[in-house]
Amino acid sequence: MYRDTVAEVDLNAIKANVERIRQTLPSGVKLMAVVKADGYGHGGAEAAVMAEQAGADLLSVAYLDEALKLRAKGIALPILILTPIHPAEVMFALEHDLMVTVTSADWFRQMAPYRHPSSKIKLRVHVKVDTGLGRIGLRTKEEWDELAPWLAGDDVEVDGFYTHFATAGRPDTGFLERQYAAFLEMKAWSRASGIEAKHYHCAGSAAALRFPGLAMDMVRIGAAMYGFYPEALVRTVRLQPAMTLRSCLIQVKRLRKGECLGYDNSYVAEEDEWIGTVPIGYADGWHQSLRGSEMLVEGVRVPVVGKICMDQLMVRLPQQCEPGTEVVLIGSQGDERITFSELAAFLGSVPQEISTSLSGRVERIYRH
Ligand SMILES: *Cc1c(COP(=O)(O)O)cnc(C)c1O
Numbered sequence: 001m002y003r004d005t006v007a008e009v010d011l012n013a014i015k016a017n018v019e020r021i022r023q024t025l026p027s028g029v030k031l032m033a034v035v036k037a038d039g040y041g042h043g044g045a046e047a048a049v050m051a052e053q054a055g056a057d058l059l060s061v062a063y064l065d066e067a068l069k070l071r072a073k074g075i076a077l078p079i080l081i082l083t084p085i086h087p088a089e090v091m092f093a094l095e096h097d098l099m100v101t102v103t104s105a106d107w108f109r110q111m112a113p114y115r116h117p118s119s120k121i122k123l124r125v126h127v128k129v130d131t132g133l134g135r136i137g138l139r140t141k142e143e144w145d146e147l148a149p150w151l152a153g154d155d156v157e158v159d160g161f162y163t164h165f166a167t168a169g170r171p172d173t174g175f176l177e178r179q180y181a182a183f184l185e186m187k188a189w190s191r192a193s194g195i196e197a198k199h200y201h202c203a204g205s206a207a208a209l210r211f212p213g214l215a216m217d218m219v220r221i222g223a224a225m226y227g228f229y230p231e232a233l234v235r236t237v238r239l240q241p242a243m244t245l246r247s248c249l250i251q252v253k254r255l256r257k258g259e260c261l262g263y264d265n266s267y268v269a270e271e272d273e274w275i276g277t278v279p280i281g282y283a284d285g286w287h288q289s290l291r292g293s294e295m296l297v298e299g300v301r302v303p304v305v306g307k308i309c310m311d312q313l314m315v316r317l318p319q320q321c322e323p324g325t326e327v328v329l330i331g332s333q334g335d336e337r338i339t340f341s342e343l344a345a346f347l348g349s350v351p352q353e354i355s356t357s358l359s360g361r362v363e364r365i366y367r368h
Contacts, residue, residue: 013240018054034222036062041355087111108150126160131182161197168206169230206230244331262306274317285357299334
């Protein structure tokens with residue numbers, strides 16, 4: 001509350017993004033809003049409410065704790081947990097109406113003793129198959145044949161059957177096509193075993209926006225709902241960035257040519273220079289590797305100089321500025337704009353790594 005550095009989240013932007021993405025989908029396709037990692041750093045419950053208002057059919061998170069937090073905040077939409085939960089925690093899923101990801105017969109075997117025999121509620125599951133990302137999911141027909149009998153039980157409902165692409169944001173589509181073909185083959189295994197999932201799904205933001213034909217029964221939209229574009233997308237859908245990160249100069253000083261600043265004397269003034277101090281550092285998630293990136297002060301780009309400290313960093317100013325002058329780290333000022341994508345390119349990363357890195361010390365302020 002008392003800090004100069006704040007992240008403003010435009011909730012209308014999230015809502016508008018979900019609405020626009022919805023409009024691009026073939027009719028009848030459901031939209032799952034992915035609000036894991038606290039809504040990609042934007043606020044999990046806040047993003048969930050906006051997604052629901054925009055017509056999202058269900059939500060997903062990565063972990064059980066994230067799902068329980070949403071339920072505690074009164075979020076009522078169906079929620080899928082994308083990472084398998086511990087079998088011993090199955091009762092949480094049943095009690096809070098959470099759908100779980102399953103990948104093996106072993107999970108069911110280990111879960112069985114923890115499931116209350118009196119619980120008549122069906123466990124709703126989404127089967128995850130690995131078609132090439134190599135992360136989570138069953139890969140072979142043998143694994144499927146072992147799992148299928150567990151899915152056929154009347155205490156289980158197979159709400160979904162899904163996979164995740166490794167290269168959906170890349171220009172070259174060869175690997176994606178192979179993954180899709182593998183998914184269709186695995187889908188056929190499920191049908192051959194008499195297991196008809198309610199929703200077959202494979203597309204995240206990038207695949208859903210680039211190839212609406214891959215939507216199947218449902219798409220899982222994360223990055224795009226926060227305004228992040230997949231790398232190789234022709235921008236036919238207009239997405240609005242939802243987060244702006246602002247701070248201000250808390251001190252301005254003159255550095256003489258040859259004087260240094262920062263830990264380890266990491267920067268030496270090349271001439272007489274004006275230097276401003278900005279109260280954000282690596283403890284806020286503004287990594288040291290962002291040294292050399294730019295921020296906006298009085299409508300111009302200024303570089304971060306010297307090593308980024310835990311709580312502050314320094315920028316080189318073109319001229320003297322008053323302490324209190326606004327600094328925009330992400331967003332626009334005057335005619336200039338700095339985007340998550342720009343910073344991600346600087347880091348060799350993705351926008352969502354930056355937004356999810358912003359620590360809890362950076363307050364999120366919500367605008368409607
Ligand atoms: C995070 C995640 C998504 C969302 O991906 P985006 O590219 O952010 O839309 C979809 N599916 C799974 C399995 C995920 O883990």
